[in-house]
Amino acid sequence: MTSHADPGDKVIEAREVDVVRERRLLLAGISVTIRAGEHWALIGPNGAGKSTLLSVLGAYRHPTRGQVDILGQRLGRTDVFQLRRSIGRVTPQHPLRSALTAREVVLTGATGTIDLMPRWTPRPDELERADHLLYLLGLPTTTTHVLLLREGRTVGCGRVEKVLTTEMMSNCFDHSVRILRHAGRWAAVAAPDSAAPHFLTR
Template structure:
């Protein structure tokens, strides 16, 4: 595993309208690490992810993304080197799966006028469509896709520029059980196929973490409650304290689940 830091957050505060959304946050994500960003609503997960994706500057402290310090780099240009998966992304026109994936080459929601993808870019898009299990839906228009198919198409889109960093913002939002499992299977396969890739996945639900998750950071009220190797962070004690609710954490076959603590006594 490489020691190269893909992300480095040092003593970061973020204040908006007089409200401290993040306080004293420090974090380092290295090549080949796959982090889960967890915490209750309002904990600061979205704010932190926007900084990691070069959409926000910290109020205090420093953030380095792929070796570039925010405030000293063109944020828009930096974002083209980051694979960002947002399930709320919606093309305005009825693009096909293949066309949506190709927009990842230009980092735009719609095809750029008069832009024509190269043969290599088309081949790359086809390869990613296949990797995410969508070859049979290659020419299907976006409006008729299931939520799970859209999620996998957006991951393929994020991978078009061959990023070293992948950010996934609640990618399983709105998926049924089958859709969630298909998505997680593809994320797990992706991590194995690209061993140098680093990723950060935001979720409220432990069941949505892929088996390849290596590290986790648990936020509470804008501060880091705990961070480190996943088995040291996702514990009954830490999860219960961060969410302020008695729970019991179960891990089986590389996957996590959570139960109310009372269930242990039934």
């Protein structure tokens, strides 16, 4: 579960982050600052580096170069196992070993594990937080910021109104698309055809 922070406080700050694996550059020069109260969308085609970036920002992978501060703690200088307890990252890539309820999956974020820990009992505040997060899943949300990735590099980063544009999305996916917004929802349609819209986020 994420720790409490005042609106505007830095939650994550990544500076010139590179990730290299088997001599292959997965991320190159990624810089982003995320503050409390912001709601970010990470968008990019397959292989853009989204999962790699999320693993770094979730304290599950260290950058090859660059600096990453998460909740005021710098990767490489802190106990990542303890830090993960404050992040609560839940991913569908986790290989669950047993059948879990949605609430139990969320609670794995309290321990930073991929399954419920044996003989671990969540505190009342952790149960309350998990229920609150599940409740939020059913509500429409307003995206404030977007980070666009392509081939491990930043294509666009900042306020959603400035980044989620027809030009920048077409560049990100190397395909002509048109960005629309209707009733608070963003959509991408193939251009110039009037295909059915693919809703990106709310």
